[in-house]
Amino acid sequence: MVNFATFDLNLLRVLDALLRDRSTIKAGERLGLSQPAVSAALGRLRHALNDDILVRQGQRMVPTDFANRLTGPLREELFRLETLFVEPAFEPETANMTFRVCGSDFFADMLMPALIERTQEISPFIKIQLVDLVPDSYVDTLDRYGADAALVPDADFPDWIEKQVLFRSPFVVISAKDNPHTKAAKLKAGDTFPLDLFCALKHALFSPQGNIRSMGDDALDAIGRQRDVVATLPAFSGVCRTVGNSDLIALVPCQYAQNLGGLLNIRAYKAPIDVVVPKISLIWQRRLDNAPSQVWFRELVSSILSPLDTDAESWL
Incomplete structure (x- = not known):
């Protein structure tokens, strides 16, 4: 049983940070404390709560069952305390934030x-x-x-x-306005892109992590087809510019294609596959x-x- 008459409530913030980050170094960065200070606080928590809180498992620190049970309720209680000090009013005309x-x-x-x-x-x-x-x-x-x-x-x-x-x-297909393949197919903006042509052409793909698969490939798998992704880029703007200056095509959000269509050399078409919206x-x-x-x-x-x-x- 914790004696709240003597328990340092500041330790609750340390406990919350430790359970979030599972590292005394990262918890210290979150709280603006040194690693030794957090380690000392962890020692006090272990003594007060009669539990190890975090234990080493290989290269990681993992919470005990007791600590896991505390995680959600503790965060909720800290949130409630913070609401006591929520700003009473907000004037955007004069706010400096x-x-x-x-x-x-x-x-x-x-x-x-x-x-x-x-x-x-x-x-x-x-x-x-x-x-x-x-x-x-x-x-x-x-x-x-x-x-x-x-x-x-x-x-x-x-x-x-x-x-x-x-x-x-929704995702749409984009190609360069002067792409010879779409010209040969006599495609107009807003037409449904032919499935065979979609699978035959090379693709650029938005992927910050460099993955070569996305929801488009899942949709193709469902109908037994594949595409050839030859480039990944971490930004939609890069995908659009790459497509606008090559014979590649890509799937991008419809609003983005509409917004940049007048600025870049791209045209948008309906996708021939059922990509999750x-x-x-x-x-x-x-x-x-x-x-x-x-x-x-x-x-x-x-x-x-x-x-x-x-x-x-x-x-x-």
């Missing part, structure tokens, strides 16, 4: 220009940062970058994450749910991106 949102380069084109313009109209002191996603773990992005929100494909998220689905983003969600930590500044920022982002769902209709 920075909002950080995570997302792919899709949002560098589809969100940031309008978001910065509207923000500057309302408040010249607010700053906006778009940072990249953490590979393979979108939720970790919020913690890693101290982000206010992230824009990611919809999924089942942990219960400490809130979300708002903003828009659907991603739903794009805005996610944030539950502890930020009611903070006035966060609500204002999320509503602003939503007002810019939600209309993209209308743009998707003609491609569905």
Whole structure:
């Protein structure tokens, strides 16, 4: 039994960081403490809770069963404490603060220009940062970058994450406007790209991690077909520019193709395969749910991106 009369409640923040990062070094970086200070705090936690909390397993530190049971409830209680100190009011006209949102380069084109313009109209002191996603773990992005929100494909998220689905983003086929193969096929913008031609041509693929497969390949597998991916790029802008200057084709979100079609040498066509249509969600930590500044920022982002769902209709 813990004696709360003598228990140092500051240790709860250390415990939460240790359970998140499973490393005294990383927990120290999160909290702004030295590694020895975190190690000392871990020792005090072990004594107070009569449990090892973290134990070494090979090269990793893993939580004990007792610590695992604490993880969710502890985070919830800390969130509740933080809400006691939520800003009482938010005046965007005079606010001097920075909002950080995570997302792919899709949002560098589809969100940031309008978001910065509207923000500057309302408040010249607010700053906006778009940072990249953490590979393979979108939720970790919020913690890693101290982000206010992230824009990611919809999924089942942990219960400490809130979300708002903003828009659907069907994939379309793009090729260079002067691609000799699409010219020979007499394709017009918006036509359905022939399946045989889709499989015969070489492809560029958006993949920050350099994977050569995506949802498009899953759709092809379902009908016993394959494609030839010869290039991967970590940004949709790079995919579009590569396609616009070559005979390659690619699958990209329809809104992105429409947005850049007038700027780059590309044309968009309906895909000949049933690629899963991603739903794009805005996610944030539950502890930020009611903070006035966060609500204002999320509503602003939503007002810019939600209309993209209308743009998707003609491609569905």
